[in-house]
Amino acid sequence: MSTTNRLRRALRARVRRRPAKAPRSRVRQAVRELAQSAYADAILEAAEAVFVRVGYKEAKMADVAAAAGISVGTLYQCFKNKEAAFAALVRRRKQELLAALEQVGPSDDPVGRLRSLIQCVFEFIEQRSTLFLLLMQLGGVTDIGRVGCAEADEGCLRAIGLVQRTLEDAVQRGDIRRDINSWVLATSLAGMANGAIFSWLRRGRDHSLFGQADQIINLFLQGAEAQ
Numbered sequence: 001m002s003t004t005n006r007l008r009r010a011l012r013a014r015v016r017r018r019p020a021k022a023p024r025s026r027v028r029q030a031v032r033e034l035a036q037s038a039y040a041d042a043i044l045e046a047a048e049a050v051f052v053r054v055g056y057k058e059a060k061m062a063d064v065a066a067a068a069g070i071s072v073g074t075l076y077q078c079f080k081n082k083e084a085a086f087a088a089l090v091r092r093r094k095q096e097l098l099a100a101l102e103q104v105g106p107s108d109d110p111v112g113r114l115r116s117l118i119q120c121v122f123e124f125i126e127q128r129s130t131l132f133l134l135l136m137q138l139g140g141v142t143d144i145g146r147v148g149c150a151e152a153d154e155g156c157l158r159a160i161g162l163v164q165r166t167l168e169d170a171v172q173r174g175d176i177r178r179d180i181n182s183w184v185l186a187t188s189l190a191g192m193a194n195g196a197i198f199s200w201l202r203r204g205r206d207h208s209l210f211g212q213a214d215q216i217i218n219l220f221l222q223g224a225e226a227q
Helices: 003-017 024-054 061-068 072-078 082-102 110-127 129-137 152-172 182-202 210-224
Strands: none
Touching (some): 024 082, 061 072, 061 082, 082 110, 082 129, 082 152, 110 210
């Protein structure tokens, strides 16, 4: 067989093995989903602005629709009521917080990473403080289910898991005592952070929450550091 014929056969075989192009319908679906996601983000941004401006009780679906630049009917196609819109907003913000925590990369200094994790949480809460104050006033901080956000428990567990793994690294380095279970340590630190957040919200946000991060970590380490 000539070299030319062998090349032709090889080319035909390669063409047959080439994966088929994605159907146009699949591409259109992907574009549609991307557009819907951006559309939902815009609505939630508008909803947050309304909730923050007038409060949850005074906010109306018509206000959210006007802020988003859509009809009330279109808004009701996305969310069945105000509670569903608020719950979706809270879910989105908590997802963003978890994503920010997961971006805090590994460090040769686990204690330094603990500081970064707590600082990340406090900075995020401070930036969205009015929204989280509304959530607390609705009972959502202590009973997430009241605003339809039961899945927040999973996000909370993932966040505490990040802290736990960091603490385990600190134990291996000899920075943290070994005689206490790492999950107990992680939940204890999370409890201290939550207490600081709740107190800050209740007292009128009269100081920088972010500035308390080092105080919380230092107080925690006084009881958890290696003896």
